[in-house]
Amino acid sequence: MLNYIFRRILYAIPILVGVNLITFALFFVVNTPDDMARMQLGIKYVTPEAIEKWKIERGYNKPLFYNSEQEALRKLTDTIFFEKSVTMFAFDFGRAEDGRDITQEIKSRMLPSFAIALPVFVLGLIAYIAFALMMVFFRATYIDFWGVVLCVAIMSISSLFYIITGQFLISKLWHLVPISGYEDGLDGGKFLLLPIVIGIVSSAGSNIRWYRTIFLEEMNKEYVRTARAKGLSERLVLFKHVLKNAMIPILTGVIVVVPLLFLGSLLVESFFGIPGLGSYTIDAINSQDFAIVRAMVFLGSVLYIIGLVLTDISYTLVDPRIRLS
Template sequence: MLAYLVRRLLYAIPILIGVNLITFALFFVVNTPDDMARMQLGVKRVTPDAIVQWKAERGYDKPLFVNSAASGLSTVTDTIFFEKSARMFVGDFGRAEDGRDIAREIATRMGPSLAIALPTFVLGLFVAVVSALALAFFRATPLDVWGVVLCVAAMSVSGLFYIIGGQFLFAKLFRLVPISGYADGLDAWRFLVLPVLIGVVSGIGGSTRWYRTIFLEEVGKDYVRTARAKGLGEHAVFFRHILRNALIPILTGVVVVIPTLFMGSLLTESFFGIPGLGSYTIDAIGAQDFAVVRSMVFIGSLLYIVGLILTDISYTLVDPRIRFS
């Protein structure tokens, strides 16, 4: 197991370098340091001298990848790519274009993002698995048919509709919760109830339908017929055998959500005015703040790789036949 983890961690390094390189290239294909300077300075203060000074103060007056005017290692290290991207591998995210420390902003905003993402993830997974088990248990019945119809209908509706509809219905019409905003401490629950509820409802259709398919595939396998032949009841077959054997594909799907637990939801946080990492990323994209964008992409990639490794490890817990060497 240790050798496997070391190999996976070593594989992660070139992946992160590649992600950094692609992000850097894509950003500067559509933007130049001059464009970034104009965006940050504003229309009234844009002059050639101001642009030159802005780039010099932030290190954007250097070449992108190769500094032909330097010698030795400086041809690579004395570049925008190395100074702005390579330092992230040692945890140095630098400063945003407005001067704020990115690492401090991430640490501050991670709390609100987790406060939304964790309850949404746990409740959504529980509701989807229970609903899928119920549909698979009562397969080929009216409950199953109408359940699938509702799932397809829920999948067909945009997540933006749930957000706007939920805000209008529960916040503006019934005035049960605030329409947007955030508060620290125990008062935060008033601002989190609606985003969490919308997150669960908007994702339940696709998750339930997918888990139902997994359970139905397990129902027709030999071990299920053997369990029934031994006299086990249908409830015992589903909860002691089918659910356990379906955990591997379920875990595979769950890993996709892990980065969002830390990165936040872009739409939800933006529409509800929650100061999390999702809204932080959206604001950075709008302001063409490359320092924040590259940091968030790097963290998301790192979390996704960690999630894949944790998923592989969890396979050994749910299936004793799986071993890594």
């Protein structure tokens, strides 16, 4: 078991290094520091002196990979690549263009994102699987048919529609919850209720259909026919055998949302004024703060890789034969 986990972690390291290199190339090779300076300074203030001053203040005046003017290891460490990219592996994200420490901002904004993403993840997973099992249990009936129709209808509507409609009806028209904002502690629950409901509903269509497809595929397998031949009820077959054997594809789907537990939802946080990592990323994109965007891309990659490793480990708990692969 430990050897299996160790192998999976070793596989993840090259992926993270590759993501880091690609991110660096996108931000510093395709988009040079001079281009970044022009975008930050604006048309009126773009002069060679202003560009050079902007680069010096932010450490962008150094060579990308190799500094021939330095000695020994300084040739590699006194470069943009080392200071802006390699240091991310130590979770040192540096400072934003406005001077604020990015690491501290991430720490302070992680809790609001987590407060939305965790309930959406847990409650949504339970609801999606429950509805998918119900549709499979009543397959080829009106419940299954209209359930699929409802899922397709939910999938066909943009999540932006749910946000705007929810704010208008629940907040502005009915005054049940605040339209936007955030507070720490239990008082913040009234601000989180509507975003959580919208997060669950907007993703229901695709998730329920996906779980339904998984369960239907398991229903046609040999072990299900054997269980029925032994006289087991349809309910017992569905909940004891089908659900258990469908755990591997379910775990695979769950991994996709793991980074969102910490990174938050870009649209929901922005529209509801929640100071999470999602709105932090959107604000950085709008203000062209590349330091924040780089940090969020790297952090998302780390969380996604951690999720992949945890998924591989969970596979071994569901099916121990996977350890041998």
